[in-house]
Amino acid sequence: MKKTALITGCSTGFGLASAKHFAAQGWNVIATMRTPSPASELAALPGVLVIRLDVQDRTSIDAALKIGVERFGGLDVVVNNAGFGLHGIFESTPREKVLEQFEVNVFGVMDVIRAALPYFVQRGGGTIVNVSSGAGVFTLPMLSLYCASKFALEGFSEALSYELTSQNVLVKIVEPGGVVDTRFVSRSAEEQSQNAELPRYEDFVRATGEVFTKLRNDRSGATSEGVAKVIYEAATDSSDRLRYVAMDGIKPLVKMRRETSEDAYLSFMRERFLVKPSSAR
16 A cells, blocks of 8 residues: 655645655655645646645644545655744844744644644554754754744654654654755745844844855755655654754754764854954944
């Protein structure tokens, strides 16, 4: 029997690439998105069901799972990919946007997992793949809220993995970062444009922007298709491995965070991002 995966956030980026990759490997795919379109390129693929699922709407989560399982006869994998990143100075970010960041990147993941677990139990097991970020391992300025949400996702996923092993359910974490062929970057820019930056941060924002530009240029070869292959690897790996770094470009920062001392790591990051106050204007 063909296996079935539910993937969230399939309209663009990692979700779209993952849905296509799973389908190409012969899987049934419940490809979910907030606003599905009959004209979606996924709708024409065999074994792919395109359906609405908004991670901020629990009714839509329950409905998508019910319809998808009825269509394909079961559920083997859930890929929690839907997410977005707030980019900007924390002080200028409205509280309602902070709540939205966690509702989508953390609470939405929890709600999808909670709704999917009964289907895994019925099936006798399953696999959950949570798409985190390099920003869930190391922190970056101007992304404090996104980092906070991904650090929360990493902690939740690791702790959950211990619980769900007893239920024959594996939890995997995929850590991409710096891919530019997704709508993630443009949405982050849209979110930032809605926040009025404070003038006293001008020097910091300008210096940080220059560092980010260099980081993006260094990772320009990364693609959504490459990340999708790592997501598929995690979904089909029956070992007890928890984390999968999805891009070579972020491996030096991941290594610095995880394999060096706290002092060495902070010195490395502060050399790049620490901007001291300019003289009073």
